Amino acid sequence: xxxxxxxxxxxxxxxxxxxxxxxxxxxxxxxxxxxxxxxxxxxxxxxxxxxxxxxxxxxxxxxxxxxxxxxxxxxxxxxxxxxxxxxxxxxxxxxxxxxxxxxxxxxxxxxxxxxxxxxxxxxxxxxxxxxxxxxxxxxxxxxxxxxxxxxxxxxxxxxxxxxxxxxxxxxxxxxxxxxxxxxxxxxxxxxxxxxxxxxxxxxxxxxxxxxxxxxxxxxxxxxxxxxxxxxxxxxxxxxxxxxxxxxxxxxxxxxxxxxxxxxxxxxxxxxxxxxxxxxxxxxxxxxxxxxxxxxxxxxxx
Amino acid sequence: xxxxxxxxxxxxxxxxxxxxxxxxxxxxxxxxxxxxxxxxxxxxxxxxxxxxxxxxxxxxxxxxxxxxxxxxxxxxxxxxxxxxxxxxxxxxxxxxxxxxxxxxxxxxxxxxxxxxxxxxxxxxxxxxxxxxxxxxxxxxxxxxxxxxxxxxxxxxxxxxxxxxxxxxxxxxxxxxxxxxxxxxxxxxxxxxxxxxxxxxxxxxxxxxxxxxxxxxxxxxxxxxxxxxxxxxxxxxxxxxxxxxxxxxxxxxxxxxxxxxxxxxxxxxxxxxxxxxxxxxxxxxxxxxxxxxxxxxxxxxxxxxxxxxxxxxxxxxxxxxxxxxxxxxxx
Amino acid sequence: xxxxxxxxxxxxxxxxxxxxxxxxxxxxxxxxxxxxxxxxxxxxxxxxxxxxxxxxxxxxxxxxxxxxxxxxxxxxxxxxxxxxxxxxxxxxxxxxxxxxxxxxxxxxxxxxxxxxxxxxxxxxxxxxxxxxxxxxxxxxxxxxxxxxxxxxxxxxxxxxxxxxxxxxxxxxxxxxxxxxxxxxxxxxxxxxxxxxxxxxxxxxxxxxxxxxxxxxxxxxxxxxxxxxxxxxxxxxxxxxxxxxxxxxxxxxxxxxxxxxxxxxxxxxxxxxxxxxxxxxxxxxxxxxxxxxxxxxxxxxxxxxxxxxxxxxxxxxxxxxxxxxxxxxxx
Ligand SMILES: Nc1ncnc2c1ncn2[C@@H]1O[C@H](COP(=O)(O)OP(=O)(O)OP(=O)(O)O)[C@@H](O)[C@H]1O
Ligand SMILES: Nc1ncnc2c1ncn2[C@@H]1O[C@H](COP(=O)(O)OP(=O)(O)OP(=O)(O)O)[C@@H](O)[C@H]1O
Ligand code: SF4
Ligand SMILES: [Mg+2]
Ligand SMILES: [Mg+2]
Numbered sequence: 001x002x003x004x005x006x007x008x009x010x011x012x013x014x015x016x017x018x019x020x021x022x023x024x025x026x027x028x029x030x031x032x033x034x035x036x037x038x039x040x041x042x043x044x045x046x047x048x049x050x051x052x053x054x055x056x057x058x059x060x061x062x063x064x065x066x067x068x069x070x071x072x073x074x075x076x077x078x079x080x081x082x083x084x085x086x087x088x089x090x091x092x093x094x095x096x097x098x099x100x101x102x103x104x105x106x107x108x109x110x111x112x113x114x115x116x117x118x119x120x121x122x123x124x125x126x127x128x129x130x131x132x133x134x135x136x137x138x139x140x141x142x143x144x145x146x147x148x149x150x151x152x153x154x155x156x157x158x159x160x161x162x163x164x165x166x167x168x169x170x171x172x173x174x175x176x177x178x179x180x181x182x183x184x185x186x187x188x189x190x191x192x193x194x195x196x197x198x199x200x201x202x203x204x205x206x207x208x209x210x211x212x213x214x215x216x217x218x219x220x221x222x223x224x225x226x227x228x229x230x231x232x233x234x235x236x237x238x239x240x241x242x243x244x245x246x247x248x249x250x251x252x253x254x255x256x257x258x259x260x261x262x263x264x265x266x267x268x269x270x271x272x273x274x275x276x277x278x279x280x281x282x283x284x285x286x287x288x289x290x291x292x293x294x295x296x297x298x299x300x301x
Numbered sequence: 302x303x304x305x306x307x308x309x310x311x312x313x314x315x316x317x318x319x320x321x322x323x324x325x326x327x328x329x330x331x332x333x334x335x336x337x338x339x340x341x342x343x344x345x346x347x348x349x350x351x352x353x354x355x356x357x358x359x360x361x362x363x364x365x366x367x368x369x370x371x372x373x374x375x376x377x378x379x380x381x382x383x384x385x386x387x388x389x390x391x392x393x394x395x396x397x398x399x400x401x402x403x404x405x406x407x408x409x410x411x412x413x414x415x416x417x418x419x420x421x422x423x424x425x426x427x428x429x430x431x432x433x434x435x436x437x438x439x440x441x442x443x444x445x446x447x448x449x450x451x452x453x454x455x456x457x458x459x460x461x462x463x464x465x466x467x468x469x470x471x472x473x474x475x476x477x478x479x480x481x482x483x484x485x486x487x488x489x490x491x492x493x494x495x496x497x498x499x500x501x502x503x504x505x506x507x508x509x510x511x512x513x514x515x516x517x518x519x520x521x522x523x524x525x526x527x528x529x530x531x532x533x534x535x536x537x538x539x540x541x542x543x544x545x546x547x548x549x550x551x552x553x554x555x556x557x558x559x560x561x562x563x564x565x566x567x568x569x570x571x572x573x574x575x576x577x578x579x580x581x582x583x584x585x586x587x588x589x590x591x592x593x594x595x596x597x598x599x600x601x602x603x604x605x606x607x608x609x610x611x612x613x614x615x616x617x618x619x620x621x622x623x624x625x626x627x628x629x630x631x
Numbered sequence: 632x633x634x635x636x637x638x639x640x641x642x643x644x645x646x647x648x649x650x651x652x653x654x655x656x657x658x659x660x661x662x663x664x665x666x667x668x669x670x671x672x673x674x675x676x677x678x679x680x681x682x683x684x685x686x687x688x689x690x691x692x693x694x695x696x697x698x699x700x701x702x703x704x705x706x707x708x709x710x711x712x713x714x715x716x717x718x719x720x721x722x723x724x725x726x727x728x729x730x731x732x733x734x735x736x737x738x739x740x741x742x743x744x745x746x747x748x749x750x751x752x753x754x755x756x757x758x759x760x761x762x763x764x765x766x767x768x769x770x771x772x773x774x775x776x777x778x779x780x781x782x783x784x785x786x787x788x789x790x791x792x793x794x795x796x797x798x799x800x801x802x803x804x805x806x807x808x809x810x811x812x813x814x815x816x817x818x819x820x821x822x823x824x825x826x827x828x829x830x831x832x833x834x835x836x837x838x839x840x841x842x843x844x845x846x847x848x849x850x851x852x853x854x855x856x857x858x859x860x861x862x863x864x865x866x867x868x869x870x871x872x873x874x875x876x877x878x879x880x881x882x883x884x885x886x887x888x889x890x891x892x893x894x895x896x897x898x899x900x901x902x903x904x905x906x907x908x909x910x911x912x913x914x915x916x917x918x919x920x921x922x923x924x925x926x927x928x929x930x931x932x933x934x935x936x937x938x939x940x941x942x943x944x945x946x947x948x949x950x951x952x953x954x955x956x957x958x959x960x961x
Contacts, residue, residue: 191415194375198407199429213419360821467909497676499906502892531894568826570855577855581827
């Protein structure tokens, strides 16, 4: 490895190119990426591609309630995945639900990433009591089950998109902080950081321009995994009725809605949103696994 | 006499491995664990005069890098003072202190770890001089080109990333980065140790050229006696955090006084010594966590006497400009 | 075995790696011999193929690498294409390997005595535990480990780096091998510790009559230790012969350049002789003589591959325009 790099001629493949080749070496990862792209596109363009706006009460007809997949409505539209008890088209419901689930999942993870990253970097770079304080909080936070923390927070804060984002951030920032601190501790000891100090560059510049970019690869990996778990956690909370309000149904809420009818044979109301949720999470995890393998220097030959 | 350019007085650096919570709890139950303290540098005095090259030699873990970092201002000493042209740096006003720190630069050992892999060469070199207002943004590119040519690199490569260069080229980038803030004093910590022999010679020549052209002063840290002998005017031998011998290079290599220096000189393989009968020093390098009392070298020394085991020998002059810390000198 | 028959004769060995960027010829037409009791130094810079040569001899090249041609005659038996079983039987028994990192040999979770007894019994199940233990203790004593009885009960991490390397050497020597391949075993160690190990190894080879291949990038170590030397550059042996011949009268411009760039060969403070340019990538070698682009003797004719010649009995050379004798003495 080192001997190779030592004599590397300027023409060798760039890290980006190598990263891409390595990433696309796995068929599963490609499948995951394709699936994920599809899901994201659907979520983004739901208002334009969904057969129906499931929240526009004028488009709903209670008479169409709980129709099985493939049924036709009065107005001649086919409910490919059936309808729920309000007479909503399940396909449209899932598309809109994805939109909410992904937005909440990605948004909360991004916010948690920013907070956790800053906390981790500060802890690693400054050390001493700052580090002790931050990492103690992280330890305490991580020693409680995520779902418990979220439940307590929501019980206190009440419902709402902003509330659930706060709950998810509160649960997840600690993971980011711990990951970043680990990498940053290693990077901080490298000589390029000492060189920057020797050149009397400011702390802020060193932390954000030198330290941070070199801590990103493991963060990206953790981020994909945590997006998936944010989505799952949000679905869980919504399923329990503590998450999003009924006016903003996510996949979790859709599943909860159909739950009551599951035993009466009207499986589709819960089943299809469940499949969509599972599919999304599996795709994210496939991508995340491959990222981890590719970005992990210890596994690189 | 001229003031020394840089002067360390009675400088020590300790590293403490503090007990963590678990160990402290274990102590309640009588585990008797203590904080572990390493005396990486133990009360040393060092003066380097303008234009001089001082070599610092010693085995792994003896505190060479720690001392180098203290000189370069990266690591604060636990005790002692550091003066630049006769003025203690930590008593200077902030702006002046920063000026002094910029005049002292460091060249690192690892040509891979010492360059930020995510910055282009031109940014690596230009960042500090622009940040400190040494060059204007508009003159930045010309300035970088100049520096790269100075260290023997083709300026047309400056938009590349460090990984696209060989070890020797990276070492040159590191040197250009240091030169960019117009230093007067360079601490080179094993600056050629990671390079191949043929590339090492190129970089050593570059150091000598820079000295001649820019009048640089060096503290040259190395475990390679051949390299130090070639480059230095004076040599300091370090053992377990203390200086054991200081002398002009010729003096040291021809009339080594301290038993440790003598052993070092005998133990190095030389190109012209064929089928050498290696005469090794006995024993291992003791742990700096738990150094032997008295003279640190006594467990490995052929001449050790009772006194060596209890009393630490002082660094004493034994000839003009030649200092040694051994009880054999009385 | 007849006296003077080489223990090992490598003939036109080629080892290639199939990489994404093409076939990398890490070892390209390499031939040499080692006689019983002889120490052969294999020198070259980083990436020149020394380690791969050593691995090829004992069949340790893993895919994407493969031995693409040539013979490895160990006491007359060709090991290229020998069964994995046969090779495993030889390794650690008749042929021993010592690595730069002793933990390649040592198992961190087993006590030293367990490992040593296993090593003996693996190749000779008839030896009982007690006899094996005695042999293990003697082996530790022979490599200069004080109080071997206690040390046998220790785990590898309880030893210092130098000690660990000694234990690895002791394990390598347990079954009195006919051939030892040592890959830079002292490179990571301190000068005084390296001296100790060179001393022990020298003594052991004299006593046991094993043939030793010592891989290193340090010409000085070869000078002090070896009888014969092969100089590698970009996968090929460019020059070989007795240590005195090659180091005092180098013929290949590369060897001459390497020797010239050793600081102790130069007057103190003078410019070092240096080889210009940098080591080429093995995937992208110049046509013909791979050293051509850095060589001061190169002529247009060097674009054809130079054949192996025997300019003087006992020496081989791959160069059209060898350095003259007068030049080498200057
Ligand atoms: N940041 C640190 N924390 C704790 N101990 C340290 C630290 N830096 C150095 N030490 C210890 O201080 C001692 C001196 O280390 P130093 O790196 O100065 O040695 P050195 O002479 O440069 O060795 P080498 O030749 O291996 O580079 C060592 O025992 C080391 O373990
Ligand atoms: N598994 C591998 N895959 C691809 N190339 C390899 C592999 N192992 C070694 N090589 C290449 O083979 C060449 C020779 O490597 P080798 O390790 O033998 O060099 P060396 O002379 O031992 O160098 P060093 O002094 O750094 O140990 C190098 O260019 C290296 O990149
Ligand atoms: S003081 Fe004593 S032990 Fe130390 S080097 Fe001198 S003689 Fe040896
Ligand atoms: Mg060091
Ligand atoms: Mg090698």
